[in-house]
Amino acid sequence: MFNPFKKKYSKEELDLIAFLAQTRHFEKLDEDELGLFLPYMYLRDYQQDEVVFFAGDPSHALYLINRGSVSLSIDVNDRFEQLAEAYRGQVFGDNSLIESAKRIYTSAVTSEKAQLYVIPQINLLEILNDHPEVRAKVMTAFAEVYNEYTAQLFKTYKSHFGFFELSKVYLGKV
Template sequence: MQNPFTKSYTESELQTFDFMRPIKFFEKLKNKELSRFLPAMHVRKYVKDEVVFFSKDPSQAIYLIKKGQVHLTIDVKDNFEMIMEINRGQAFGENSLLQNTKRIYTAIVSSDEAELIVIPHFAIQEIFESNPKIKAKVMTALAEYYNENNQRLFRSYRESFGFFSLRQMFE
């Protein structure tokens, strides 16, 4: 018998939780915790070559790809060099989970169209302020994500030794 005090969720909410849970930043959250994000989430549609955000823009939201593909690029002189392709069920703009950050890459829609779930920074911060456990779980996931990125960066550096100086990262 189900506990009468347990919140039940609609089919749509459960589908949203199933969509969110495989995403690194939300994987350790329970349905009750994920439900805190629902009121803040909205879907935005984009078309091919539309810029979601530019490098150096304020980090105002995290994006979850519901449909389509997005290329994350860095500006190298006057060109955009793709560093990663993000697909359905993945997130980008993760530094919006932190306070007072700017984008470190440009995000451009590469598929004919894309549907992105947008979670604004201010809403995330409100959730974090009122739910320290959610903040701890999401921040731990973010730290793990950045650690994995550092490992890939250092491995790439070792494999292409001589093209740039790692020391420049710390200057």
């Protein structure tokens, strides 16, 4: 049914909504829900080897890769061990969805150049607090991502049994 009061988006806004809809954390949102994030998506350019954030930093923003690639690494005995490489359409720094969280890995640009959309945590949490239905959908996607990560961690642990004490990880006694 035609709604004359429905918000109209520009071509650029529709392109950004389509991009956002392809990301894992936002794929369950409808057009108007995605539109809530548009005013807070800041496009930033990064150069190769530029650090986006370090492990231990406050989680003040969510990042979405528009162009390029970013390495997600942990510091092990004074060297970085890569956890993953993230590419266009992928989200990282998603623990910014949790108030007062600290970064658990370091992220650095691996491509010659990268363009990242940055959504500040303060704006992200404001949207989630003001729109419970959006919060439910985003946090469900967040939980699904972490469930898949945990399942993969357990699968890897089983195939390399004895590498570390899983109970210490699960109970937070590391």
